[in-house]
Amino acid sequence: MDNKQTSSDFDVVVVGGGPGGYVAALRAAQLNLRTALVERENLGGICLNWGCIPTKALLHAADTLRRIRHADALGISVSEPQVDFGKVMARSRQVSQRLNRGVTHLLKKAGVTVFMGSARLNGARQLTVTDMQGATEKLGAKNVIVATGARARGLPMLPFDGNRVWSYRDALAAKEAPKTLAVIGAGAIGMEFASFYASLGTKVTVIEVASRVLPASDEDVSGFVQQTMAKEGIAFMTSARLVSASANASSVELSVEQGADKHQLSVEAVLVAVGLTGNTEDLGLENTEVVVDRGVVQTTGWGRTAEPGLYAIGDVTGAPMLAHKASHEGIECVEYIAGRRSGEPHAATIPACVYSYPQSASVGLTEAQARARAGKVRVGKFPLEGNGKAIAIDEASGFIKTVFDDATGELLGAHLVGPEATELVHGFTLASTLEATEAELMETVFPHPTLSEAMHEAVLAAYGRALHA
Structure with missing residues (x-):
């Protein structure tokens, strides 16, 4: 493990190194709290490594491609650009790796003790960390912050296989762009990947059970986005229900009901983007008074749970599952622990963004x-x-x-x-x-x-x- 230490003297142990967890750890260190952070996979979490950041690198490539194709309107004549899909994907990974190294440096500079492994609570303030080789280390702290994030929610009829049935993570690791792609779910994740792959020439069909795309957005925005993306060649099926699905070696066969109409689709790949579920399993929360409801840790102000000294922030506490919300909650939580905040917090104003075109x-x-x-x-x-x-x-x-x-x-x-x-x-x-x-x-x-x-x-x-x- 990095910075090996066995100690019961930490003021704060943060479980999870995503945008909520690592920011909380940095702020705790700024406030001179003895701080440790436990991360089982990649510092920076899903957002930096497999979500927010690499998808924006891909969408920037798509925007650049779109501008080149429309350069003639500006009086600039160019031939049809050629896309090196592997290089596009490789750059998105390089961007994430660069930022991962940056987070690692920031934590080291701040004096945060980092343990790479999986954490499990033995009680409210005692944890066991198990690294990839199976070695264990016990930690203790006056306060523990759970910031374990969330993962893609699957569909029973379409289990992720990394080949034909994708999660967002699979869509970021594809070897080549499929000729046809179905996207199940028209939220931010689904619409962003639909936009990216369509720009590369993939024939994309978006299937959404709600009556409109981006159902959490203002209706005028939803309508405009769907209309514009349809002009880009993306097909939409709203108020649509997936009835059955089966994947084989070469395709995925989908049966979709849209009102009285029934549709059969055959596509090379399917991206399932029907939401996220909190990572609450295998944390030992059952050894505490923490309440978990449908994959979400229940909290009150400042991230407090039902267990004194145990806090939770970010996606694991429910919607909206946004990186900037997690970071904000992490700072608030740590400042409360340090005595810098009191009473009850004011509800923060949280913006939401979708980086598709438009x-x-x-x-x-x-x-x-x-x-x-x-x-x-x-x-x-x-x-x-x-x-x-x-x-x-x-x-x-x-x-x-x-x-x-x-x-x-x-x-x-x-x-x-x-x-x-x-x-x-x-x-x-x-x-x-x-x-x-x-x-x-x-x-x-x-x-x-x-x-x-x-x-x-x-x-x-x-x-x-x-x-x-």
């Missing part, structure tokens, strides 16, 4: 949720075709939408779809965190020419004051 991002409530909560609301919607920068870069497809409480001017929700949506949403997140109203947002000066001006116009539009629509 990109989409949101923070707060959808329009439907806002109307259900506040009753009377003001909605502003500004099309990117009215934004000078969007037109200049030939990316004028999309819109920004804001939802305000009519009585108070509180920003209840913001929804963006189009170029750099995921880089812009933080502006609305910051406004919400600072409890800015429409008045402050209207008085804010946005630089010209930028895509961010459309954010300002969407606020103005909610009050009938848009200037360029």
